[in-house]
Amino acid sequence: MGLLSKKDSKLILDPLADNNPITIQVLGICSALAITAQLKASIVMAISVMAVLGIGNVVISLMRNIIPSKIRIIVQLVVVAALVIIVDQILKAFAYSLSKELSVFIGLIITNCIIMGRFEAFALGNGPWRSFLDGIGNAAGYGLILIIVGFFRELLGSGTLLGFQVLGDPIQKTGLYAIGYENNGFMLLSPMALIIVGLIIWVQRAKNKDLIEE
Amino acid sequence: MAKNTDKNSYTIIFAIVMVVVVGSLLAGVAQGLKSKITLNERYEKMQNILYAMGVNDNEGEGDVTFVPTDKVEETFHKYIKQQLVIQGDDVTENEEAYLIDLKKEETKAKDSNYKRRLPLFIGEKDGETIYVIPMRGKGLWDAIWGFVALDKSFTVQGVFFDHKGETPGLGAEIKQRYFMDDFKGEAILDNDVFKGITVAKGNNDPINENKMDNKVDAIAGATITGNGVTAMIKKDVRMYLPYLKSLNN
Numbered sequence: 001m002g003l004l005s006k007k008d009s010k011l012i013l014d015p016l017a018d019n020n021p022i023t024i025q026v027l028g029i030c031s032a033l034a035i036t037a038q039l040k041a042s043i044v045m046a047i048s049v050m051a052v053l054g055i056g057n058v059v060i061s062l063m064r065n066i067i068p069s070k071i072r073i074i075v076q077l078v079v080v081a082a083l084v085i086i087v088d089q090i091l092k093a094f095a096y097s098l099s100k101e102l103s104v105f106i107g108l109i110i111t112n113c114i115i116m117g118r119f120e121a122f123a124l125g126n127g128p129w130r131s132f133l134d135g136i137g138n139a140a141g142y143g144l145i146l147i148i149v150g151f152f153r154e155l156l157g158s159g160t161l162l163g164f165q166v167l168g169d170p171i172q173k174t175g176l177y178a179i180g181y182e183n184n185g186f187m188l189l190s191p192m193a194l195i196i197v198g199l200i201i202w203v204q205r206a207k208n209k210d211l212i213e214e
Numbered sequence: 215m216a217k218n219t220d221k222n223s224y225t226i227i228f229a230i231v232m233v234v235v236v237g238s239l240l241a242g243v244a245q246g247l248k249s250k251i252t253l254n255e256r257y258e259k260m261q262n263i264l265y266a267m268g269v270n271d272n273e274g275e276g277d278v279t280f281v282p283t284d285k286v287e288e289t290f291h292k293y294i295k296q297q298l299v300i301q302g303d304d305v306t307e308n309e310e311a312y313l314i315d316l317k318k319e320e321t322k323a324k325d326s327n328y329k330r331r332l333p334l335f336i337g338e339k340d341g342e343t344i345y346v347i348p349m350r351g352k353g354l355w356d357a358i359w360g361f362v363a364l365d366k367s368f369t370v371q372g373v374f375f376d377h378k379g380e381t382p383g384l385g386a387e388i389k390q391r392y393f394m395d396d397f398k399g400e401a402i403l404d405n406d407v408f409k410g411i412t413v414a415k416g417n418n419d420p421i422n423e424n425k426m427d428n429k430v431d432a433i434a435g436a437t438i439t440g441n442g443v444t445a446m447i448k449k450d451v452r453m454y455l456p457y458l459k460s461l462n463n
Contacts, residue, residue: 037383068225075232082236086243093247096254096283158383163277171420185434188383 004133011133015141021114022145023201024211028114032146032197033190035105040162042150045105046143050136052083052109053118057135059083060123067124076119077110084110114142149196157187257283259312260290266361266374267337267344269293278391294346296336300457302329311335316350316359316450332453337363344371347454351446354438355379358388362451364402366462370411373397375443385439396422396430402447404428408455410448413440 004012021027035041059079060067067075088106091099099106109115118138123131154160159167159177168175170183186192205211218224261280264270269289271279281289297311311333323330335346342365350359360375373394380386387393400411400422409428420431432440 035382037381041382066219066228068219068228070220070225071229074229078232078236082240085240089243089247089251092254093250096258100258154383188435 008130008133011130012137012140015134015137016144017141017204018208018211020141020145020204021117021138022142022197023204025117027117028112028142029194029197031108031112032142032149033193034108036146036150036153036193037157037188038163039147039150039154041105042146043143044102045108046139046146048087048102048105048109049112049114049142050139052080052087053115053135053139054132055135056080056083056115057118057123057131058128060119061126061128061131064124064126072124073116073120076116079119080110080115114138145197145200148200149193152196153187153193156184157192159183254283256313257286260286262374262376263312263335263337263346263348263361264290264293266346266372267293267339267363268372269337269339272391278389278394293339294335294337298334298336300332300334300454305457308333316348317357320350330453332457334454334457339371342366342371345454345458347451349446349450351442351449353377353380353388353442354385354436355381358439358442358446360443360446362397362447364451364458368401368403368458370397370400370402377439380439381436383435384433385436387433387436388439388443393430393433399425400430401426401428402451408452410444410451413444415440 015021018024022029022032031045035045056079060076063075084106088099091102091106118135122134126134151161154162155166159165159170165175167181168177170177219228261270261283264281264286265278270281273279280286297308299306299308299311299314312335314331314333319330319332322328333348335348337344337346344363344365346361346363348359348361350357352358356378358375358377358380360373362373363371365371375388375394377386377388380388397411402408402410404426412429413432414429415432415437417427417429417431419427419429422430
């Protein structure tokens with residue numbers, strides 16, 4: 001990353017692995033469980049969170065010196081909620097079919113604890129550019145886990161990826177299904193998402209022993 | 215600039231200014247986009263009604279494809295010959311029947327003196343008259359709604375379902391082709407008695423070969439949404455039967 005100084009690129013790269021919001025900070029678990037039954041939904045959620053967190057971090061960072069500390073949480077909430085509503089309205093007006101598909105996800109962004117977490121922990125104490133990078137980085141780290149979980153849940157649960165039947169047709173018994181393979185319906189339920197996140201945490205900590213807490 | 219941001223007066227003024235700024239911003243955005251959004255919603259309703267009666271751009275086995283938005287108004291008026299509002303024994307023609315809000319009608323109908331307005335769309339496709347009935351019910355998390363298209367012999371010509379917030383991958387699948395296509399050809403009467411269509415688990419007919427059993431195969435993991443669809447069809451289609459039967463006599 002020639003464009004960014006070493007310190008700045010750390011802001012983007014750290015949350016992807018060693019300081020991942022889901023697997024290390026254990027934030028944003030709720031939405032990771034709720035919406036990862038399909039790969040497409042995971043990707044869409046990752047992009048939406050990236051947009052809101054990137055812009056929100058900049059807004060909060062610009063206002064950081066004038067926000068009264070007593071009501072800062074409320075101010076942060078208002079900023080996220082306003083951003084989400086504006087995005088939702090614009091989508092409804094100019095990309096109606098897309099907004100139909102996103103439906104609940106847009107609203108769910110407000111409840112994502114990563115957003116409030118980054119506002120509180122980073123944007124309130126740093127400049128706009130660094131806050132922007134931090135927002136993008138954390139959203140990317142979040143999105144990465146979402147996509148990994150979504151990939152396995154859709155593949156093993158429905159036998160599809162992005163809606164395409166990659167393992168054959170379960171009703172006509174073609175492809176893998178011809179030799180007796182069955183979809184695992186349990187994969188579509190939320191507990192399986194938690195187990196996959198757990199497996200990712202395990203793999204990550206096994207590879208990097210520094211991450212293991214005493 | 216060392217401002218004392220901890221003072222109560224500052225906090226209150228900040229809060230007031232913030233509320234006014236954000237409030238007017240949101241109101242401005244909502245107001246500015248309102249006309250476009252309502253138009254989109256109208257087009258969507260037309261697309262859904264047309265979809266149920268089999269007028270759509272579906273190709274092969276793929277996704278749900280509606281009539282494109284720029285042609286929907288024209289197509290709607292071409293295929294839908296009549297829009298009726300049934301209110302008790304009164305049947306009136308109403309060009310705006312598709313805009314009737316089923317939710318509001320349902321609430322008003324709780325008052326037993328109120329005669330519920332029932333919109334009905336009469337279309338014609340390939341020389342056949344098709345009756346499209348709107349429905350509204352409850353899924354697992356939130357509202358579900360849809361349209362069912364019947365021909366004169368009360369056989370389903372097509373359906374359309376949608377939902378507000380069912381679980382992706384499970385209940386949300388009711389708006390997928392494979393689920394909706396299953397309803398085609400299914401009968402809603404059994405020897406002249408209204409049965410509706412049951413979304414059934416374990417009916418040993420996953421490819422839906424038996425069209426007379428009033429049953430389609432359920433989606434695994436979406437029991438409550440499926441039951442919601444069953445209940446919605448039973449509840450809302452039933453109300454139209456007296457009128458539809460009177461047409462056949």
